[in-house]
Amino acid sequence: MSVNQIAYWRNWINNRQDIPMTEDGYIIRYIIANQYSNTWVKRWVCCTTQKNLYAFIKYVLLPSIIISKNMGLKDGEVYIDVCEYNETLGILEHAGQEGYEKAVEDYVRWFEEVDNLEEKDAALSEIIEVLSKVSSEIDFRKGLFVEINLYEDISFVGRSLIKEYEEDDMVEDLEDMMGLSCKEIEDLFDDIRDNKFMLRRISTLLNERLY
Known part of the structure; x- marks a missing residue:
């Protein structure tokens, strides 16, 4: 465990640190949604x-997902925070919600898989697979999506989107949300390494316009 990394992400969670998109940073897009309470968290992160x-x-990600699943569904919430390994186990065990033993088992397995990578x-493809x-x-049918x-970096986002x-037959929705045609979306991300102005703005564009 890196104390510096824990502090880094804790500052981000608490809105004390803005992390701009960089041309060669890894990009994560995550959505955690409680379908019972219609609450969710979503974010594009560099x-x-x-x-x-x-x-x-x-x-x-891992503690937020497992705590949202084991505790958040019942409480009508989505949990998003920074939690160390033992802290996450302690939260699950102390709450003692139904199925917490399976939650602990899943979390330990996920954490160990990522730790081994x-x-x-490991190659990026292996991380994506995990x-x-x-x-x-x-299982989204049980309430959590x-x-x-x-x-790999921000330039890969456009064509992937x-x-x-x-595939979902929703291209027009994407164009409406982005306010751009598909060709313009492709060009925006293909050329973003050379467009420092858009590189500075792209995080806001993605986080505010896309769901």
């Missing part, structure tokens, strides 16, 4: 280093 990326997954300096596995293990997307919305 992880500027690999250490940032792993810390965000281990100390923000970090230790062996995040997809975590999302798929959360989780989706996590990881992009278009493909995603095409």
Whole structure:
């Protein structure tokens, strides 16, 4: 565990630190939604280093997902915070909600899988696979919806979004939300490394316009 990384993400969660998009930072898009209470958290986040990326997954995403599943559904909330490994286990065990033993088991397994990826300096595709596995293990029919997307850098986002919305037959919705045509979306992200003005604004554009 890195104390510096915990503090880094805690400052971000508490809105004391803004993390701008960088041209070569990893990009995470996450949605955690409590379908019973119609509450959710969603965000596009730039992880500027690999250490940032792993810390965000281990100390923000994984605890937030498992606590939202085991406790948040009953409380009508979505939990999003920074939690160390033992702190997360303590929260689950102290609350003692129905099914907490399975929640602990899932969380420990997820954490160890991500920790192993970090230790062996895994390829990005392996990290994406584990995040997809975590999302798929959360049964949305039981009230919690989780989706996590990881992009190598900001330039990969445009074409990935278009493909995603095409598969759902919702391209017009994407164009309406972005206020751009598909061709303009492609050009925006393909050229963003050379467009410092848009690079500074892209986080606001994604977080405020896309759901």
